[in-house]
Amino acid sequence: MSLVPLRDDLVPFLKSYLPSNEEQRPGLKPFVTLTYAQSMDSRISKGKGVRTVISHLETKTMTHYLRFHHDGILIGVGTALADDPGLNCKWSPVDKIADMQCSPRPIILDPQCKWRYEGSKLQELAAQNLGKPPVVVVNKLPAWTTKAKAVTYVEAPVGPDGKFDWLPLFLLLKRQFQLNSIMVEGGAVVINELLSRPDIVDSIIVTIGAKYLGIQGVEVSPPAGEIEMDDVAWWKGSKDAVVAARLHRT
Numbered sequence: 001m002s003l004v005p006l007r008d009d010l011v012p013f014l015k016s017y018l019p020s021n022e023e024q025r026p027g028l029k030p031f032v033t034l035t036y037a038q039s040m041d042s043r044i045s046k047g048k049g050v051r052t053v054i055s056h057l058e059t060k061t062m063t064h065y066l067r068f069h070h071d072g073i074l075i076g077v078g079t080a081l082a083d084d085p086g087l088n089c090k091w092s093p094v095d096k097i098a099d100m101q102c103s104p105r106p107i108i109l110d111p112q113c114k115w116r117y118e119g120s121k122l123q124e125l126a127a128q129n130l131g132k133p134p135v136v137v138v139n140k141l142p143a144w145t146t147k148a149k150a151v152t153y154v155e156a157p158v159g160p161d162g163k164f165d166w167l168p169l170f171l172l173l174k175r176q177f178q179l180n181s182i183m184v185e186g187g188a189v190v191i192n193e194l195l196s197r198p199d200i201v202d203s204i205i206v207t208i209g210a211k212y213l214g215i216q217g218v219e220v221s222p223p224a225g226e227i228e229m230d231d232v233a234w235w236k237g238s239k240d241a242v243v244a245a246r247l248h249r250t
């Protein structure tokens, strides 16, 4: 599907929330943008495992503009299994079909190796040079082997909760794959954890779609409770709104 043109006023609106060159300094963590689309009732999908359109076409284009500005794009395995996403970039500043070069590197957090590259949308796009093959972060390399050489498996330790520790994970992704900026798209487990990590998240960009998804929907809400936001800016589209902000650091 092709995109509608990028709304001109999104460029100045997003400017101060995008990565700069600062993150290229060795030892610093990558710039992390937490970005997703939610309904009026704070849901990111209609139900567990259900791919759901929330963004209007204008804000869908914005997502691809954000993808253009990041080196990596991270999701949890729940999203990979539910959505079989493309995670490539279809927007480009010059008038050409966007390709592998302007797409971010997909990163899938899959500690128990549940997801398969073979047959996925990511494989299909990479084969057509329309997206990059992913890095899959696992706890232990899978017992099965993949014939697909393009996909990279990387091992990272998990804590007693079975989770990777965010800061070492982002440092590893920068060191090993030269990813100076990473946009995190979801899903709910990932978003809820990162909402309470102002030390990790540099920008938060949330599309609010003009719909309710109901009680069965997958909700985003930080388990830690109230979270304050700083540098808050709002953009109003023809149907959606976007809020850009930073998580308050104490």
Ligand SMILES: NC(=O)C1=CN([C@@H]2O[C@H](COP(=O)(O)OP(=O)(O)OC[C@H]3O[C@@H](n4cnc5c(N)ncnc54)[C@H](O)[C@@H]3O)[C@@H](O)[C@H]2O)C=CC1
Binding pocket: 035, 036, 037, 038, 043, 044, 045, 047, 048, 049, 050, 051, 052, 054, 075, 076, 077, 078, 079, 080, 082, 083, 109, 110, 111, 112, 162, 163, 164, 165, 166, 185, 186, 187, 188, 189, 190, 191, 193, 218
């Ligand atoms: N509207 C939007 O912008 C978006 C909506 N979604 C929706 O979200 C839903 C999926 O959300 P969830 O089920 O919450 O899945 P998720 O994508 O957050 O994946 C959860 C899984 O990822 C792994 N994971 C997450 N954090 C980890 C960590 N720190 N260490 C190790 N492993 C970790 C674990 O295996 C965990 O069970 C889907 O329905 C999808 O459509 C997903 C992304 C964006």
Ligand SMILES: Nc1nc(O)c(N)c(N[C@@H]2O[C@H](COP(=O)(O)O)[C@@H](O)[C@H]2O)n1
Binding pocket: 036, 037, 051, 052, 053, 054, 055, 059, 060, 063, 075, 079, 083, 084, 085, 086, 087, 088, 185, 186, 207
């Ligand atoms: N920005 C945005 N708006 C929505 O309405 C969405 N449902 C999502 N979902 C995210 O985008 C991924 C799909 O990407 P492709 O179009 O396949 O490249 C999906 O997995 C979610 O991460 N995002």
